[in-house]
Amino acid sequence: MRSLNSEKQSALNTSKSTLKKEAKNGYLEPSFTPEESLKSKNNGNGNYGKQTDQTPPNNAPSSPSNMQLEEEEERGFLPVFRNQNFLVLWSGQVFSQLADKVYLVLMIALISTRFQQPDQSISGWVSAVMIAFTIPAVLFGAGAGVYVDRWPKKIVLVLTNLLRGGFVLAVPLILWFSDGISLGSLPLGFCLLLTITFLVSTLTQFFAPAEQTVIPLIVERNHLLSANSLYTTTMMASVIIGFAVGEPLLAIADKFFENMGWGLDIGKELIVGGAYAIAGLLLLGIKVKEKRNFQAESPHILDDLREGIQYLNDHHKVRNALIQLIILFSIFAALAVLAVRLAEIIPSLKSSQFGFLLAAAGVGMGIGAALLGQLGHRLSHSQLALVGSIGLASCLMGLALFGQQLVSALILIIVLGLCAAVVGIPMQTTIQAETPEQMRGKVFGLQNNAVNIALSLPLALAGVAETYVGISAVFVGLAAMASLGGVLTWYITRREFKQ
Incomplete structure (x- = not known):
C-alpha cells in the first residue's frame, strides 16, 4: 500500500511539473479560475469574491495525457x-x-x-x-x-x-x-x-x-x-x-x-x-445558469462603477487586454477616415469607393477569426497579441510606402484585418475568462464605454492629422502605436507570470 501511494504521488508530481513547463513555455494560459484569482487579489477583505468553498475547479486536468487528448479532440x-x-x-x-x-x-x-x-x-x-x-x-x-x-x-x-x-x-x-x-x-x-x-x-x-x-x-x-x-x-x-x-x-x-x-x-x-x-x-x-440573487444587491451605481475600475486596476492581465483593444479600435477608427483619402489617391478608385477598402479589412478579420477558432489554442493569448501587433504595424508601414496602388493596398488591408483578429479575439477572450461572473457586466460596460470613446477621438483627429502631416506619416504613427501596445502587453504578462 505504501508503495502504491508513493507511485501515485510521483505521478502527480510529474503531472504538475509537466503542466508548469508547458505554461512557462507559453503553450498554456494559467489554469486558475477567476474566482481563485480574486481570492488571491482581495487580501481577505471580500470585496470581489464571495465564494467560500474550496472545491477544486472542474476543468483541472488529471494528467498530461488526458489534457493533451482533450486538447486534440475538443478544440475548434x-x-x-x-x-x-x-x-x-x-x-x-x-x-x-x-x-x-x-x-x-x-x-x-x-x-x-x-x-x-x-x-x-x-x-x-x-x-x-x-x-x-x-x-x-x-x-x-x-x-x-x-x-x-x-x-x-x-x-x-x-x-x-x-x-x-x-x-x-x-x-x-x-x-x-x-x-x-x-x-x-x-x-x-x-x-x-x-x-x-x-x-x-x-x-x-x-x-x-x-x-x-x-x-x-x-x-x-x-x-x-x-x-x-x-x-x-x-x-x-x-x-x-x-x-x-x-x-x-x-x-x-x-x-x-x-x-x-x-x-x-x-x-x-x-x-x-x-x-x-x-x-x-x-x-x-x-x-x-446564473448563480446570483439579483434582488439581494442594490448598491449605488457609482459604487459599482468604482468597484469595476478598482478591479481593472488590481488585475493587470484584464486591464492590459482592455488597453490593447482600445488601441486596436483606435487604429480602425482612424483607418475608416483615412480610407477616404486613400481611395482618392489610388488612380483606379474614387473617394466615394472607400467602402471597398473597408470591406477588405472585414474580409481579413473574418479569415483571421476562422483561423484562430481552429488553430489559436497553440499559442498563449499574450503571444498571439504580440504576433498580431507586429503584423498590424508591418501592414500600416506597408500602407505608408505602397498604399498608392490598388492591388498592394487591398492585400495589405486584408492582412491588416487578419492581424486585427489575431489581436482582438484573444484579448476579448482573456477578459471573459479572467473576469468572475459578478464583475463581468461592470467590466464589459467600462470596456464598451472606453471603446466608444476610442472610436470617437480618431474620427475627429485622423483627418486633421492627415491634412497637416500627410497620410504616410499618420500610418507610421499608427504603426508605432500598434507595435508599442503589443510589446508592452506581452512584456507585462510574462513578467507577472514569472513572479
Missing part, C-alpha cells in the same frame, strides 16, 4: 456548434447585428425620401442621426454594464431586442402622425426619428455587455477562443453584408408590399423591426 468550432445555448445566442446575434447595420441605411432612406430638399445636401441630416446614435454609447456605456450585472441576462437580451423592434415598427405610424408639423425649423417627424434613434442606441448599450457576459456562462473556458472567433466572424460579416445589401434589401421589401396592393409603405420598417423581433424571440430559448 465543432464543440461550439454542439453547444445548443451558444447556437441560440449566435442566431440571435445574426439577426440583431444585421438589424443594427441596416437600421442606419433605413434612416438615410427615410431622410432622402421625406425630409431632404432637392437642392440640399444630405450630410447635415445624416450627421444629426449619427450623433443621436453615438451619444448613448458615450453616456450610458459604463452604467449599462452595471445594471446588466444586477439583472438576469436572458431578460436583458430578450427585452432589448423586442423593444428595439417595437420602436422601429412604430416609425410609419409616427411619421404619418407628424406629417406636415414642424418643431421650430425642423420637421417634427425628423425630431421623432432622432428620438427613436437615441432610444434604439440606448437599448444597444444594454444588449452588448449582456451578450458578452453570457458567452462565458454558456461556453466552457477552453472553448472561449473558438466561440469568440465565431462571434467576431459574424460581427464582421454583418458589417459587410448589412451595409452592402441594406439598400437593395429595403428596396425589395418596399417593392413586395407595393405588389401586394395594400397601399402601405412599411416594407423597410418591417424588415428592420422584424429582424430585431426575431432576435428577441430566438433568445427566449437560451438557458443561462
Whole structure:
C-alpha cells in the first residue's frame, strides 16, 4: 500500500511539473479560475469574491495525457456548434447585428425620401442621426454594464431586442402622425426619428455587455477562443453584408408590399423591426445558469462603477487586454477616415469607393477569426497579441510606402484585418475568462464605454492629422502605436507570470 501511494504521488508530481513547463513555455494560459484569482487579489477583505468553498475547479486536468487528448479532440468550432445555448445566442446575434447595420441605411432612406430638399445636401441630416446614435454609447456605456450585472441576462437580451423592434415598427405610424408639423425649423417627424434613434442606441448599450457576459456562462473556458472567433466572424460579416445589401434589401421589401396592393409603405420598417423581433424571440430559448440573487444587491451605481475600475486596476492581465483593444479600435477608427483619402489617391478608385477598402479589412478579420477558432489554442493569448501587433504595424508601414496602388493596398488591408483578429479575439477572450461572473457586466460596460470613446477621438483627429502631416506619416504613427501596445502587453504578462 505504501508503495502504491508513493507511485501515485510521483505521478502527480510529474503531472504538475509537466503542466508548469508547458505554461512557462507559453503553450498554456494559467489554469486558475477567476474566482481563485480574486481570492488571491482581495487580501481577505471580500470585496470581489464571495465564494467560500474550496472545491477544486472542474476543468483541472488529471494528467498530461488526458489534457493533451482533450486538447486534440475538443478544440475548434465543432464543440461550439454542439453547444445548443451558444447556437441560440449566435442566431440571435445574426439577426440583431444585421438589424443594427441596416437600421442606419433605413434612416438615410427615410431622410432622402421625406425630409431632404432637392437642392440640399444630405450630410447635415445624416450627421444629426449619427450623433443621436453615438451619444448613448458615450453616456450610458459604463452604467449599462452595471445594471446588466444586477439583472438576469436572458431578460436583458430578450427585452432589448423586442423593444428595439417595437420602436422601429412604430416609425410609419409616427411619421404619418407628424406629417406636415414642424418643431421650430425642423420637421417634427425628423425630431421623432432622432428620438427613436437615441432610444434604439440606448437599448444597444444594454444588449452588448449582456451578450458578452453570457458567452462565458454558456461556453466552457477552453472553448472561449473558438466561440469568440465565431462571434467576431459574424460581427464582421454583418458589417459587410448589412451595409452592402441594406439598400437593395429595403428596396425589395418596399417593392413586395407595393405588389401586394395594400397601399402601405412599411416594407423597410418591417424588415428592420422584424429582424430585431426575431432576435428577441430566438433568445427566449437560451438557458443561462446564473448563480446570483439579483434582488439581494442594490448598491449605488457609482459604487459599482468604482468597484469595476478598482478591479481593472488590481488585475493587470484584464486591464492590459482592455488597453490593447482600445488601441486596436483606435487604429480602425482612424483607418475608416483615412480610407477616404486613400481611395482618392489610388488612380483606379474614387473617394466615394472607400467602402471597398473597408470591406477588405472585414474580409481579413473574418479569415483571421476562422483561423484562430481552429488553430489559436497553440499559442498563449499574450503571444498571439504580440504576433498580431507586429503584423498590424508591418501592414500600416506597408500602407505608408505602397498604399498608392490598388492591388498592394487591398492585400495589405486584408492582412491588416487578419492581424486585427489575431489581436482582438484573444484579448476579448482573456477578459471573459479572467473576469468572475459578478464583475463581468461592470467590466464589459467600462470596456464598451472606453471603446466608444476610442472610436470617437480618431474620427475627429485622423483627418486633421492627415491634412497637416500627410497620410504616410499618420500610418507610421499608427504603426508605432500598434507595435508599442503589443510589446508592452506581452512584456507585462510574462513578467507577472514569472513572479
